[in-house]
Amino acid sequence: MKTLHTLSRTSGQYQSNHPSIEEETSEDGLRVTEAEYWKKYYNHPEFNYEWKNGYLEEKPMADVKGSLVYQWFSDILRCYFSTYPIGTIINLEIGFRLALPGDISIRKPDMAVVLNNNPVMLHLTDCNFAGIFDLCIESLSYSDLREIKRDTVDKKKEYQGGGVREYYILDARKIETAFYRLGEKGKYRKIKPVNKEIIQSEALPGFQFRIPDMYKQPSLKEMAADEVYQGYVLPFYQKARQEAEQEKQRAEFEKQRAEKAEQRADYLARRLKELGVEV
DSSP states (O other), X not given: OOOOEEEOTTTOOEEESSTTSOOOOOOTTOBOOHHHIIIIITTOSSOOEEEETTEEEEOOOOXXXXXXXXXXXXXXXXXXXXXXXXXXXXXXXXXXXXXXXXEEEEEOOSXXXXXXXXXXXXXXXXXXXXXXXXXXXXXXXXXXXHHHHIIIIIHHHHHHHHTOSEEEEEOTTSSSOEEEEEOTTSOEEEOOOBTTTEEEOSSSTTOEEETTXXXXXXXXXXHHTSTTTTTTSOHHHHHHHHHHHHHHHHHXXXXXXXXXXXXXXXXXXXXXXXXXXXX
């Protein structure tokens, strides 16, 4: 029987709801071999671990604010791939291995993308990806400064060295939000927003979004009427709206034609009556 746990925000440790049952504590920072990590810790039932150079690194928990930003971004990304099925969205703690000179890590991005033209095929039964993700997204947690540095410095360096084409950091507090793209020399450069607020992806042609919308989180219907998102958000809804508007215009045109025909008939009837012709 597994112990039910709650998270203490002050200590960062799990606390048992049942004091008579021994609770399991995090092994964050424990030194283990890579083989031990894959065998015992990669799919750990209680804690979500990554691995770097022989040490376990526990992924922090999200808060509600960060979760809402993550969900909104996930929604628009799903809309994009529904319209342009050029790849697959990956989440649910599926990781990948990055082997750099003197630095080996196994990371589980909060969200990632594997494009159909990625040189390594993604199989539906895979529990980890054997290649390099094309896009990685991390939702920043504010558990402690070490975890902030992990996403903004360590993973940025690792994803850059591994060849992840684009790296997005989502920060609900608007402090560390950043969007990177690999340059010609294999170094990350910040993506320059169009009109100071629109990020346009090169890895996902046609995918774009306003940075402020990450925090406002407009609905899909609102975005379907927005020129920034019309290229991929609810295209069937847009088509239905266009058809409804065209039908409304046709109906209005026919109504005007009928009114003009009725006015013409009344006019002719009056003229005939003036000429003494009974109608």
